[in-house]
Amino acid sequence: AQSVTQPDARVTVSEGASLQLRCKYSYSGTPYLFWYVQYPRQGLQLLLKYYSGDPVVQGVNGFEAEFIKSNSSFHLRKASVHWSDSAVYFCAVSSNTGYQNFYFGKGTSLTVIP
Amino acid sequence: GPKVLQIPSHQIIDMGQMVTLNCDPVSNHLYFYWYKQILGQQMEFLVNFYNGKVMEKSKLFKDQFSVERPDGSYFTLKIQPTALEDSAVYFCASTFWGTTGQLYFGEGSKLTVL
Structure with missing residues (x-):
């Protein structure tokens, strides 16, 4: 069965520090992988996605x-975080055959301390 | 970028009543999804919909739930009757491609069942 595990429910870092948010997936086959971010009272927005090729993918706002x-x-990284990066981050996996379904992890709530 | 619109943004109803949540997906998208989010964390898959049919649904998609998109209008999630545990934020999402598309999310409909 497909699943995504984000082992850290909450992460707190200081502004300017580096960041890694962890994601492990279980999927029978070759997955498509995504990171989404959710700011308070908003829907999810795509940060980056991996389909194939170079295993390191670049996203918006300096995330990779x-x-x-x-x-x-499929861990998410950023070299130097900003207070505005405070949000909830979701890792997701989807199928690459047939119709597409998306499975999300439980999310990691990131707090950046100024 | 492409927008998914959800109406209403917030609805308060009494337990046992019916509620319909409306979603206006991105105009050329073909695949539609509903997710349920509780406490701003876990994003749980409910159902996906393509070509007028439910493709896959989770165990959270109880018999009281139904979805439809009559004649290309709103993609709706109906709950009849509602229960206290249905209180959550419901996110609609859509994508164009069945196998490589990213999900575009609405901003959510917060449902409070009293």
Whole structure:
């Protein structure tokens, strides 16, 4: 069965520090992988996505993620966080055959301390 | 960018009443989804819909739930009758491509069942 695990429910970092949000997935086949961000009282917005090719993908606002197939992971990284990055981050996996369904992790709430 | 609109943004109803949540997906999208989010965290898949049919639904999609999109109008989620545990924020999402598209989300409809 498809699933996504985000082991850290909450992460707090200081502004300017580096960031890694963890994501592991379980999927039978080759997945498509996504990171979404949700700001308060808003819907989810796409940060980045991985379909194939270079396992390191760049997203908006300086975010990147690396697909490591051997580890079934797709961790999100940022070199230097800003207070405005405070939000909830969701990792998601979808199928690459037939119609597409998306499975989300439980989310990681990021707080950036100024 | 493309917008998914949801109406209403907030609805308060008494337990046992019927509620219809409306979604206006991105105009050329073909696949539609409803997700349920409780406490601003877990984004749980309810149902997806394509070509007038439910493609997949989760165990959260109880018999009291139904979806439709009559004649290309709103994509609706109806709950009849509602229960206290239906209180949540419901997000509509859509995508164009069945296998490689990203999801575009609305801003959510907050349902409070008293």
